Amino acid sequence: MKVLEAKGIRKTFAGVRALCDANFSLLAGEVCGLVGANGSGKTTFARIVSGLLIPDGGELRLYGQPVDLRSHLHAELYRMAMVHQNLSLVSEMTIWENIVLGREETGPLTFLNNRKAIAQAEMVLDAISVKIPVRERVKNLSPDEKQLVEIGKALAKDPRILILDEPTASLDFQQVESLFRAVRKLKERSVSIIFISHRLWEITEICDRLVAFRNGETMGQLDFASQPRDERLIIPLITGQELRERARKDASLREQEISHKGAGGPALEMRGVSLDDRLCEVSLTLRRGEILGLGGLQGQGQEEILMILAGYLKGHTGEIFVNGKLVPLRNTRHAIRQGIALIPGDRHKEGLFLEHTVLSNLLYPKISLHRGSFLLPMGRYQKLAADAIHTVSVEPRNPRLIVSQLSGGNQQKIVVAKWLALSPGILLMNDATKGVDVATRQNLYAMISLLAENGMSVILYASDNEELIDNCDRVLIVFEGRIVKEIGAEEISDEKLVIFSLNIEHSGEKAAVAGPQG
Amino acid sequence: MKIRRVLQDPSFPSLLMLILLVVVNAIIQPEFFSFQVFRMNCMTFAPLILASLAQATVILVGAVDLSLGAGISLLTVVMASLMKDSAASIIGVTALGVCLALFLSLFNGFFFGYFGPPPLIMTFATSTMWFGISLLIMPTPGGYIPATYYGIYSKTVGGFLPVPVIVLLVAIAFCLLLGRLKAFRHLYAVGGSERAALASGINVASIKIFAFLISGVFTALAALCVVGQTATGDARSGQGFTLNSVAAAVIGGISFSGGKGNYAGAIFGGIILGLLTNIIYFANITSFYQEFMKGVIIIVALLFGALPRLRRALLPSREVVR
Numbered sequence: 001m002k003v004l005e006a007k008g009i010r011k012t013f014a015g016v017r018a019l020c021d022a023n024f025s026l027l028a029g030e031v032c033g034l035v036g037a038n039g040s041g042k043t044t045f046a047r048i049v050s051g052l053l054i055p056d057g058g059e060l061r062l063y064g065q066p067v068d069l070r071s072h073l074h075a076e077l078y079r080m081a082m083v084h085q086n087l088s089l090v091s092e093m094t095i096w097e098n099i100v101l102g103r104e105e106t107g108p109l110t111f112l113n114n115r116k117a118i119a120q121a122e123m124v125l126d127a128i129s130v131k132i133p134v135r136e137r138v139k140n141l142s143p144d145e146k147q148l149v150e151i152g153k154a155l156a157k158d159p160r161i162l163i164l165d166e167p168t169a170s171l172d173f174q175q176v177e178s179l180f181r182a183v184r185k186l187k188e189r190s191v192s193i194i195f196i197s198h199r200l201w202e203i204t205e206i207c208d209r210l211v212a213f214r215n216g217e218t219m220g221q222l223d224f225a226s227q228p229r230d231e232r233l234i235i236p237l238i239t240g241q242e243l244r245e246r247a248r249k250d251a252s253l254r255e256q257e258i259s260h261k262g263a264g265g266p267a268l269e270m271r272g273v274s275l276d277d278r279l280c281e282v283s284l285t286l287r288r289g290e291i292l293g294l295g296g297l298q299g300q301g302q303e304e305i306l307m308i309l310a311g312y313l314k315g316h317t318g319e320i321f322v323n324g325k326l327v328p329l330r331n332t333r334h335a336i337r338q339g340i341a342l343i344p345g346d347r348h349k350e351g352l353f354l355e356h357t358v359l360s361n362l363l364y365p366k367i368s369l370h371r372g373s374f375l376l377p378m379g380r381y382q383k384l385a386a387d388a389i390h391t392v393s394v395e396p397r398n399p400r401l402i403v404s405q406l407s408g409g410n411q412q413k414i415v416v417a418k419w420l421a422l423s424p425g426i427l428l429m430n431d432a433t434k435g436v437d438v439a440t441r442q443n444l445y446a447m448i449s450l451l452a453e454n455g456m457s458v459i460l461y462a463s464d465n466e467e468l469i470d471n472c473d474r475v476l477i478v479f480e481g482r483i484v485k486e487i488g489a490e491e492i493s494d495e496k497l498v499i500f501s502l503n504i505e506h507s508g509e510k511a512a513v514a515g516p517q518g
Numbered sequence: 519m520k521i522r523r524v525l526q527d528p529s530f531p532s533l534l535m536l537i538l539l540v541v542v543n544a545i546i547q548p549e550f551f552s553f554q555v556f557r558m559n560c561m562t563f564a565p566l567i568l569a570s571l572a573q574a575t576v577i578l579v580g581a582v583d584l585s586l587g588a589g590i591s592l593l594t595v596v597m598a599s600l601m602k603d604s605a606a607s608i609i610g611v612t613a614l615g616v617c618l619a620l621f622l623s624l625f626n627g628f629f630f631g632y633f634g635p636p637p638l639i640m641t642f643a644t645s646t647m648w649f650g651i652s653l654l655i656m657p658t659p660g661g662y663i664p665a666t667y668y669g670i671y672s673k674t675v676g677g678f679l680p681v682p683v684i685v686l687l688v689a690i691a692f693c694l695l696l697g698r699l700k701a702f703r704h705l706y707a708v709g710g711s712e713r714a715a716l717a718s719g720i721n722v723a724s725i726k727i728f729a730f731l732i733s734g735v736f737t738a739l740a741a742l743c744v745v746g747q748t749a750t751g752d753a754r755s756g757q758g759f760t761l762n763s764v765a766a767a768v769i770g771g772i773s774f775s776g777g778k779g780n781y782a783g784a785i786f787g788g789i790i791l792g793l794l795t796n797i798i799y800f801a802n803i804t805s806f807y808q809e810f811m812k813g814v815i816i817i818v819a820l821l822f823g824a825l826p827r828l829r830r831a832l833l834p835s836r837e838v839v840r
Contacts, residue, residue, distance in 0.1 A: 073719055088717030090710035092778045101707055102718030104700045111698045153718075 001028045002064065003161055003192045004049065009058035011044055011216075018044040019216040022058070026161065029190035031183060033203040033210035035238055037409070037437035041216040042196050046163045049194075050082035051075030062161075081159035083150050083167055091139035096121035098138055099153045124152045127189070128182035142299065144175030151182060162186065163194045168202055169435045172298040172463045173498060180206050198437055199464060204229040212237035239439045254473055254489060257453070258290050265324045267457040268309070268340075268426055273318030278304045280481045282318070286426065286457045291449065293472030293492075294461040296501045301481040302461040306428045309459070310342035311335035322426070336369060341424035343416055345431035351415035352403050359385050359399035362418050369422070388417040392447065409440035416444055420451070427451070429460045433467065445471050465497045479503040528771035529783030531822045535769070536786045539793040547800045557680040559792065561672065564682035565590075565743040566762060567788035568689055570770070572736035573763035574784035579729035580709040580776030581630055581637035585645035586737060586763055589622045590756030592648045593741035598661025598751025608667050612742065619738035620731060622648065627730025631723035645760070652753035661751035671746025682743060689739055693781040701728050710777025766791050769819040790819060 004026040011019040019041040026032050036042050047053040049060070051069040060067055062078045069075050089098045099121040105113055121134045130148045138146060147167050154162055164183075168176050183193060183206055195207055203210055204224070211221045212234070219237050227233065268286040273279060279301045286292050294302040307313040309320070311332040320329055322338045329335050335342075344351045352361055362385040370376055385399050392413040394406070403411060412433065419427065427448070433441045449471065452458055462468055468475050469492050477485040477500040485500040524530060544550040569586060576583040593615050601611045626644055630637050674680045696702045707715040708725045715722055744755060768774055769790055770783025794815050798808050 076719075084717055088711075088714040090707045090714045090777065092710045092773075093706060097703065098714075101703070102715075102720045104703065106700050112700055112703060 002026065003028050003062065004194075005059075005061040006045070006049065007059045007061075009045065009048060009060065010056045011041075011048060011053060012056055017216055019048075019055070021217045022213065023218040024211055026192050026194060027209075028192055029187060030208045031187055031193045031195055031206055033207035034194055034196045034213065035198075035200070035203060035210055035234060036213035036219075037238055037439050040213040040238075040437075042213055043165060044216075045213065046082060046165050046194065046196060049075070050080055050163055052082075076157055076159075079158065079160040080163070081154035081157045081161070082163040082165065083147075083154045084165060089138045089146060089150060089153070092137065094135050094137050095125075095132060095141075095149050095152075096134040098149060099124060099134070099156050101153070103156070120156065121152070124156045125149075127155065128152065128185050130178075130182065142175070144171045144178060144298075147171060147175075147179060148182060151179075155186075159191065161192045161194070163196070165196045166198065166435060167195075168197055168199060172501075173465060174297055174502075176202060198435065199466075200231040200234050200438070201466070203234065204231055210234065214238065235438060238437070258287050258473060266321075267323060268459075269321040269324075270305075270309075271319045271321070273305075273308065273316050273320065275304055275308065275313060275316040275481075278481050279308075279316070282478075282481070282483055284476060284483060286459060288457055289452050289455050291452050291458040291460055291471055291473050293468040293475035294459060294478055295465065295468050295475045295487075295497050296478040296484075298463055300478045302478050303430055304481075305478070306342060306430050306459065306461060309335065309340055309426075310428055311340075312342075333368070336365060336422065339422070339425035340428065341365070341419035341422055341426070342428040342430060343419055343432040345434045351418075352411060354404040355402060357399065358389065358394065358401050358403055358406075358414055361403055361414055362388055362399070362421055365418060365422050384421055388421045391420065392417040393443065409436050412436050413440065413444065416447075420447075423456075425456060427456055427458045429458065429462075431461055431463050433462070433464075441467075465494050468492065468497060469494060477501055477503075527782070528773070528779045529786055530771070532770045532783050532786040532790060532819075535819055535822050536790055536793075539790055539797065543793050543797050543800070546797065553678075557674065559796070560680050560682040560686070561747060563789055563792035564686055565740045565747065566759065566766065566792055567686060567785055568736050568740035568743060569759040569763040570766035570784040570788035571689060571693065571781060572733040572740060574767040574770070574772050574779070574781060575705075575729050575733040575736065576637075577764070577767050577772050577774060578709045578776055578779065579705050579726055580712065581726070581729070582641065582764060582774075583623075583626065583730070583733060584638065584641040584760055585622070585626060585648055586641075586733075587756035587758065587760035588645040588648035588652070589619065589737055590741045590744055590759055591753050592622070592652045592756075593619055593738070594745050594748070594755050595652045595656045595661065595751040595753055597741075597745050598663055599655055601661075601663055601667065603664045603666070605666075608664060612667075615741060615745075616735075616738040619741060620734040623730040623734025623737060624727065627727035630730065631726035649753060656751050656753055659750050659752035659755075663745060663749040663751075668746045668749040671743065681746075685739060685743060689736065690781075690785075692735065696732065701725060702732075705729050706777050708777075709775075762791055763788075765816055765819075769816070769822070791816075 002025050004024070006022060006024040009019050009022040022041060022045050024034070024045065034042050034045070044053065048055045051072045051074050054070065060069065062080070067078065090101065093101070096118045100117040105116060118134055125132065125134065128148065128151060130152065132141065132145055132149070138149065141149065151164070151167070167179060171179065183195070186193060195203070197203055207224065209221060209223045212219045222233060222237070266285045267288045270282055270284050273282045282301070282305060284292070294305060296302060304313060308316050309329065311329050311334050314330065319326055321327070322340070327334065327338055329338070353364070359382065363381050366381060366384065367376060382399070389397050389399060394410050394413050394417065403414060406414070416432065433444060436444070448458060460468065460472060472492060473489050475487045475492055475497065476483045477487065477497070479501070484503050487496055487500065547555070549555050569590065573583060573586055596618060597611050597615045600614070601607055626641055629635065630640055671681055675684060704715065704720050704725045705728065707718065707720060708722050712722055715725070740759065748755060766787030767779070767784050768787070770779065770785070770787030772779030772783050794812055798811050803811055
């Protein structure tokens with residue numbers, strides 16, 4: 001039975017077409033993937049189905065009945081719930097307060113019935129096998145726990161249709177696994193699920209079927225009951241073109257190139273760097289022109305390494321050498337002067353001034369380094385910005401646009417362009433492609449690897465193993481603040497990354513942890 | 519477990535500070551623990567504590583109320599110009615004062631809730647309005663407050679309960695009651711993350727109005743105390759309360775960005791500021807230095823607010839449960 005059917009849904013925002021012919025159907029008790037590039041209309045569609053947006057046209061049927069959803073609450077009447085991409089949790093409140101938030105049951109005299117609410121929250125989390133004390137404050141949770149609580153919150157509405165909008169964007173594979181366990185549990189209870197994600201292996205892993213959107217239109221679908229669970233079949237649906245074979249050079253060739261450039265000494269060296277209980281005696285060497293990956297579970301200290309190098313974190317011990325010189329890196333300005341640039345993962349928080357123009361965003365780092373003349377050489381800067389926009393191919397190519405008007409992928413391109421404008425010697429990427437679609441991601445990495453060939457050194461941290469596999473010359477696995485393993489280019493594989501990430505190489509638990517793709 | 523909860527409470531640093539100040543005060547003021555001093559202190563502290571509760575409510579929802587002091591002034595002016603000796607008049611005008619306080623806060627809340635202007639500017643504008651009206655009614659301090667009214671304020675019930683303490687107890691009871699209301703939970707949600715509150719189906723505008731309305735209740739109580747204390751109407755009598763109440767709330771661990779902290783902190787903050795004035799007075803510091811010292815001590819108190827960060831570094835973090 002089709003629990004949800006959408007035909008020819010249209011939606012336009014201020015003249016920009018978000019959806020023009022979206023068709024979608026969802027069967028009872030199935031998990032259906034929804035894929036597409038940034039700006040393809042996935043989120044718009046999800047918001048329409050959950051009543052947050054009213055479509056301009058098209059037909060929506062729920063449980064066979066045509067409906068006209070007017071609001072969020074209206075959609076909830078049809079037992080529809082959405083788990084938001086940007087978490088809708090209040091971090092200062094406890095888990096149970098968040099789960100019942102907005103739907104508190106009140107006793108006589110409208111007093112809150114906390115005991116009942118706590119019991120309900122516990123029951124809901126129990127249903128998806130989540131074991132977190134419900135009295136904990138949300139701010140103390142890890143990203144995956146927050147995501148699970150968010151799902152719990154949606155489940156408290158007892159939905160029959162659940163929309164998960166990029167629930168895994170900030171999770172590592174182990175956390176994704178715990179999320180998937182929850183999704184399977186729901187499926188058993190015959191909840192129908194729409195699963196939106198950019199990570200294709202997740203789609204092939206958890207979904208029964210997938211639908212692909214491109215530029216607001218449904219491009220096609222794959223039913224895994226009759227077709228193989230192969231990512232290569234999905235990519236053409238998303239990008240509209242066959243995937244270029246990985247533009248990766250042979251590992252040994254890269255090795256030769258790097259050691260050739262490395263004659264002048266390493267670009268960066270950390271010796272015994274510790275930071276209270278977060279990092280312990282981290283030593284690493286980054287060679288010129290090398291792309292060095294940091295792998296491992298989330299929150300093991302990878303970000304701390306990058307943050308120290310970028311001058312954000314203070315109070316570390318140990319020595320850091322840039323181009324053979326001992327440097328203090330006491331603040332971000334120091335780091336920028338040393339030619340170290342950090343591309344942050346959370347573009348809304350650290351990467352961009354959303355209400356400023358593309359032009360000024362691109363120029364901030366440059367201007368902060370300006371010395372000499374009293375007036376800024378704006379003419380030269382503008383040309384520089386135009387070049388940067390061209391290099392990263394931001395669309396539309398208008399430097400006067402306000403950044404918040406651009407799509408997510410383009411925003412992230414600007415974050416990258418902004419730092420590349422400094423022509424840094426060392427580029428740090430902190431999960432920089434989080435929530436960026438496949439095509440844009442490939443663009444970015446093609447650009448990065450070109451720059452690396454010209455001598456820029458890169459340290460890349462990604463929560464998605466695939467990015468490490470595709471782009472790194474070497475991967476260091478970080479576990480509980482230590483570097484526990486180095487994986488050379490020849491050996492980088494998903495299985496290895498997973499096994500070493502858990503640091504259980506010798507404990508014989510390999511079998512228990514199947515790789516996400518395996 | 520219980521102890522940990524107390525230690526982690528946002529108001530905990532201010533409690534430490536409070537204890538410290540009580541000790542200092544007791545040392546330099548020999549009769550600090552006598553009933554007479556206690557009664558006097560309660561009389562002077564009560565208005566600021568109540569104003570801090572009012573300000574705390576508004577800060578918790580993510581706003582700030584700069585019109586609080588001017589509102590108190592306006593109430594004193596209105597009450598002093600209307601009150602007569604008869605019991606009916608005293609009761610009637612007091613009730614009118616409370617209604618007026620609620621109206622003023624509702625006015626702020628309505629504009630803030632529905633049109634979302636920056637609360638700082640918005641309430642600055644209303645504060646100028648209230649001040650203007652007060653001056654119009656009473657250009658110079660004066661008016662008449664019957665002795666019966668201010669007599670009550672300095673009375674002691676049953677030989678051990680000064681009236682200001684009763685007022686504070688009523689306020690605390692009101693706080694406890696609020697804590698069990700659904701709307702009050704939503705107030706924290708809106709202050710903590712407006713987006714999350716929206717996504718949870720909370721009517722954000724009405725919660726903002728609710729917050730201002732509650733703050734109006736506390737403002738009204740504060741104004742009644744001020745009138746009892748000064749027995750005059752003065753368009754400038756409330757001025758000091760605006761920023762002192764903000765300082766008290768922030769010292770009490772209430773996050774200026776909203777959604778974090780509690781009323782206990784506001785009460786501690788209010789008492790701290792009161793004790794500071796006491797200490798400076800009894801330490802025989804030249805009056806010229808008094809204001810300066812007060813500022814310095816407030817900064818120290820704010821640094822105390824940085825304690826949570828230190829504490830986080832010291833206390834072991836929660837084990838990740840899977």
